[in-house]
Amino acid sequence: LMETLPDLRCYQLTLAHRCSNQVMEAALRLIRLNTHRTDKPLRPTRLHGRPPAVIAFPDAADETAWVMQYLLDAQREGIDFRRLAVLARLPEPLTALHEALAVVAPVDRIDVPDAWTHAIGATYAAFVQIALDIDAGNAIGRTRLPPAARHHCRRAALEVRGQSFAQARIAARNHVASGLEASELTATLANDLHLLEVVHGVARGFTDAAPFLQHVHERQQGARRSEAGITLATFAGAAGQEWPVVVIIAMEDGQVPYHRGGDLEAERRQLFSGLTRSRQILNLCLARRRGGLARSPSSFFFDLGGSVQRVALDDRA
The missing domain is CATH 3.40.50.300 (P-loop containing nucleotide triphosphate hydrolases)
Structure with a gap:
């Protein structure tokens, strides 16, 4: 050779x-x-x-x-x-x-992880679903959250039930943000806040909650290609x-x-x-x-x- x-x-x-x-x-x-x-x-x-x-x-x-x-x-x-x-x-x-x-x-x-199987995205979507009382594949049931966190999400969402989708989005963002460790300016907090803004930005791209929750449902199921x-x-x-x-x-x-x-x-x-x-x-x-x-x-x-x-x-x- x-x-x-x-x-x-x-x-x-x-x-x-x-x-x-x-x-x-x-x-x-x-x-x-x-x-x-x-x-x-x-x-x-x-x-x-x-x-x-x-x-x-x-x-x-x-x-x-x-x-x-x-x-x-x-x-x-x-x-x-x-x-x-x-x-x-x-x-x-x-x-x-x-x-x-x-x-x-x-x-x-x-x-x-996908944004909607991540705890931040899953909690955000579950909050919107409960607040607007929409059946979108039981998003709260698929969130990988501790029981206490799931209970806290449900209780907070029920307090704003009856509001518009735009108001529910803001309430969901505030709920997730309040659960982050805002007392320490760490890389983890920066990542979490950035991911929350990405999730919130996606939700703002929908004018109605049903298509948004359908999008979340499809992403949680995983893309097939x-x-x-x-x-x-x-x-x-x-x-x-x-x-x-x-x-x-x-x-x-x-x-x-x-x-x-x-x-x-x-x-x-x-x-x-x-x-x-x-x-x-x-x-x-x-x-x-x-x-x-x-x-x-x-x-x-x-x-x-x-x-x-x-x-x-x-x-x-």
């Missing part, structure tokens, strides 16, 4: 082959100070590529809009949806993205898989590293895994505000240093 193809490069199968040189440089730089790190040799599949791009957005909604347009543009340029992935440390930012992305493209989720789609996955859920194009969202402090993770080295390994899921193109996205709360860029950007390239929004249009 070498005589036929003298320029052929041969690698040992015991080596890991992934990424471009630029992505591998960023990943190895991230964990260089870890006491316990992967010491297996990693050889990039592409010697030439471009550094991971870092893109900051004013708000999480702007991040979502850009990611959706970026993925659709990639598909129009000939990249199959199944070759695209969006990753995050925590599932909630992906759940919020899924609610918008699923309208325009097929989506596969790994460790990412055969077409492979864009993958949404947490870092842990994406382990062992690779895609030519990867976008990592919610690269904010408190999310990456996760403020409740505890072990900083373990959090670096989580991000290392996320970075190395990309074979060719990697974009790192962050929002200055999420769920109405100000957020700071991930402290891990200091570890990545010059291995990543800060890109202005206009340059990525």
Whole structure:
């Protein structure tokens, strides 16, 4: 074979082959100070590529809009949806993205709940159903909530029974918001508030409660399709898989590293895994505000240093 193809490069199968040189440089730089790190040799599949791009957005909604347009543009340029992935440390930012992305493209989720099976969306829908006394597939019966939370939801919804759909939406939003831990400005709270705004925004798109609850019912049942789609996955859920194009969202402090993770080295390994899921193109996205709360860029950007390239929004249009 070498005589036929003298320029052929041969690698040992015991080596890991992934990424471009630029992505591998960023990943190895991230964990260089870890006491316990992967010491297996990693050889990039592409010697030439471009550094991971870092893109900051004013708000999480702007991040979502850009990611959706970026993925659709990639598909129009000939990249199959199944070759695209969006990753995050925590599932909630992906759940919020899924609610918008699923309208325009097929989506596969790994460790990412649908907005309406998530406790926030399910409680919101159940509140509206009870407040308006509408039979829409017994939404309250499918909410995965503790008995006390279900009872609290029912009691609060009954207090506003007889109001209009618009009033019920506002009451549902206020009810869910009151149950969040508003005493601590954490990444978890930012994610929850952002997801609540996404859920509330979907409900506002309906003029009548019945179609809205039917939409919720269909989403809770799960979409049935055969077409492979864009993958949404947490870092842990994406382990062992690779895609030519990867976008990592919610690269904010408190999310990456996760403020409740505890072990900083373990959090670096989580991000290392996320970075190395990309074979060719990697974009790192962050929002200055999420769920109405100000957020700071991930402290891990200091570890990545010059291995990543800060890109202005206009340059990525």
